[in-house]
Amino acid sequence: MRRIEITTRAVLSGLLVSGLLIAGAGAATAQETPVVIQNATVMTATNGTIQNGSVLFRDGKIVAVGQDISVPSGVTVIDATGKFVTPGIIDAHSHLAADAINEGSVTVSSMVRMEDVLNPTDISIYREAAGGVTVSHTMHGSANPIGGQNAIIKHRWGVTNAEDLLMENTIPTIKFALGENPKRSNFGGIPGIQARYPATRMGVMDVIRQAFVDTKKYQAEWQAYNDRVAAGDRNAIPPRRDLKLDPLVEVLEGTRIIHAHSYRADEILQLIRVAEEFGFKIGVFQHVLEGYRVADEIRDHGAMASTFSDWWAYKVEAYEAVPYNAAIMTDRGVIVSINSDSDEEARHLNQEAAKTMKWGGMTEDQALAMITINPAIQLRIEDRVGSIEVGKDADLVIWESYPLSSFAKARTTFVDGNIVFDIDRDMEMRAQMAAEKDQLKEMLGEAGDEDEATGESDSESARSSREGGTR
Numbered sequence: 001m002r003r004i005e006i007t008t009r010a011v012l013s014g015l016l017v018s019g020l021l022i023a024g025a026g027a028a029t030a031q032e033t034p035v036v037i038q039n040a041t042v043m044t045a046t047n048g049t050i051q052n053g054s055v056l057f058r059d060g061k062i063v064a065v066g067q068d069i070s071v072p073s074g075v076t077v078i079d080a081t082g083k084f085v086t087p088g089i090i091d092a093h094s095h096l097a098a099d100a101i102n103e104g105s106v107t108v109s110s111m112v113r114m115e116d117v118l119n120p121t122d123i124s125i126y127r128e129a130a131g132g133v134t135v136s137h138t139m140h141g142s143a144n145p146i147g148g149q150n151a152i153i154k155h156r157w158g159v160t161n162a163e164d165l166l167m168e169n170t171i172p173t174i175k176f177a178l179g180e181n182p183k184r185s186n187f188g189g190i191p192g193i194q195a196r197y198p199a200t201r202m203g204v205m206d207v208i209r210q211a212f213v214d215t216k217k218y219q220a221e222w223q224a225y226n227d228r229v230a231a232g233d234r235n236a237i238p239p240r241r242d243l244k245l246d247p248l249v250e251v252l253e254g255t256r257i258i259h260a261h262s263y264r265a266d267e268i269l270q271l272i273r274v275a276e277e278f279g280f281k282i283g284v285f286q287h288v289l290e291g292y293r294v295a296d297e298i299r300d301h302g303a304m305a306s307t308f309s310d311w312w313a314y315k316v317e318a319y320e321a322v323p324y325n326a327a328i329m330t331d332r333g334v335i336v337s338i339n340s341d342s343d344e345e346a347r348h349l350n351q352e353a354a355k356t357m358k359w360g361g362m363t364e365d366q367a368l369a370m371i372t373i374n375p376a377i378q379l380r381i382e383d384r385v386g387s388i389e390v391g392k393d394a395d396l397v398i399w400e401s402y403p404l405s406s407f408a409k410a411r412t413t414f415v416d417g418n419i420v421f422d423i424d425r426d427m428e429m430r431a432q433m434a435a436e437k438d439q440l441k442e443m444l445g446e447a448g449d450e451d452e453a454t455g456e457s458d459s460e461s462a463r464s465s466r467e468g469g470t471r
Helices: 012-020 123-129 202-229 247-254 266-280 295-301 325-331 343-358 365-370 373-380 421-455 458-468
Strands: 002-005 035-043 049-058 061-067 075-081 086-088 089-095 131-137 144-150 151-154 173-179 258-264 284-287 302-308 334-336 396-399 411-415 418-422
Touching: 035 396, 089 284, 089 343, 089 373, 123 131, 123 343, 123 418, 131 343, 131 373, 131 411, 144 202, 202 247, 202 266, 258 266, 266 295, 295 325, 302 373, 325 334, 325 343, 334 343, 334 373, 334 458, 343 365, 411 421, 418 421
Parallel strands: 002 075, 035 075, 035 086, 089 131, 173 258, 258 284, 284 302, 302 334
Antiparallel strands: 035 049, 049 061, 086 396, 131 151, 144 173, 396 411, 411 418
């Protein structure tokens, strides 16, 4: 058994020796060495806080949690005395690692997929891991009443294949959008080009309603075809495939979850009515800044809410937001998460969640849940991530101090049991880069000195080169 105390350089030297993977070293591979974190304050997110607790994980899965757990031989021990351990943070509304956000040329873009434009080299994957984020819901933008298909990714920094970012076997989601963005009031027109429909909130609802009228018809055509095939009709001809309507059939069947960009109470109610008209559910209202006004209706519909802690007044439809929004919706029985919608904001989602303790009196457990188990529930991945429980993925964060504090700092972040960020390793990389930079400066300086030693100016050298080329 090897013991590692979390002090300066210790994680770097000890874990490199033990064979654990570190940021940039190909973190998509399986966890190589069993690890136990000991003597920490373990905030499980679902089963309270364990003082002087331990977490043992092997092959990317948590295998034991508690105060007195059996530690087998050959396990790397991390002494986290005075530190805190939480589940990895989950960001339910992100645009991380996406080379494109909107397909804004059409009103319904349900055929496009964020997984097709993921960039595994986006440095924000690493930077967010440094803030304790381990899972992000990378979403299509809000330019369309019905947008594209989203992607749930893990922060497996170091992979080179974009597909390795995708969290496996998740229920697919899709982006809808209401209000100013899809009706194009936030976008200037192009002279000589007719503005894209819709231009009003009622037009946005018309687009969504018409899309589901078309989808119902398309679904019925396929059902009739399948019935004929099942009856043994060898002459049955399948309907023409429509990639735009296929995801909306999944919505009707409950196998694809809607995440709807929204702000105002009236448009939230409008979309609920359209959904109930066609017999489907809204999974999560995103932003939902006036959710506090219609929290009962959101709850009764069966929807959830993912909101900001205190961002508002950045456009007209965001003026009526209040910092008590998350707390009020929680009190009314809505499952609420705090999200970022920003690569920068995501780096301190722990602090954003903590604001609900001040603005609304949320408990420590409720605040932590808003960035761990609640977004996991909203993404339908709560059986795998979002809390520290046996059998779940080893997505964990070791914090220097109390994580719901403005002084909190993530020391080490694990994804699938592999280290994707470590503060000592980060400082080592900074030193290496500084040394490389100094070496390059020195080399360039020497090259400049050699040019001066020849006594020939740049212009003379260039002229000689040109003349030489003509002879």
